[in-house]
Amino acid sequence: MPREFKRSDRVADALQRSLANFIRTEIRDPRVGMVNVNSVSVNRDMANAKVYVTVVGAETDEEAEASVAILNKASGYLRNLIAKDLMLRMTPKLQFFYDFTAVHGQQLSSLIDQAVAEDNAHHSDDSGKEE
Known part of the structure; x- marks a missing residue:
């Protein structure tokens, strides 16, 4: 074994x-x-x-x-x-x-959070225009 x-x-x-x-x-x-x-x-x-x-x-x-x-x-x-x-x-x-992996991981995580927040803001603007 x-x-x-x-x-x-x-x-x-x-x-x-x-x-x-x-x-x-x-x-x-x-x-x-x-x-x-x-x-x-x-x-x-x-x-x-x-x-x-x-x-x-x-x-x-x-x-x-x-x-x-x-x-x-x-x-x-x-x-x-x-x-x-x-x-x-x-x-x-x-x-x-x-x-450096922990630092790069935090930077990537903040970029992803920022992109998600911008995407949510973009979608909320689109739904407000349709009404």
């Missing part, structure tokens, strides 16, 4: 939980702000992990990229904490990336 989940997927889930906790509790730099760890992908050889994050409350992409740069500088410290927490044979090197 084949396995349902690969080891790299299980390690990625454990890394995501640990990183979310350690970023919240151990990173004291106020420039980082509130960070959501959206996903983690680990290579098959468990050497590297890509961590995709969003920064809550960042008004510009530059602020979010600055937070990601700080996290990349603290990646060695976070890796050390994770090694103690998860007791893996080899702890992956962490590389943080800003995840």
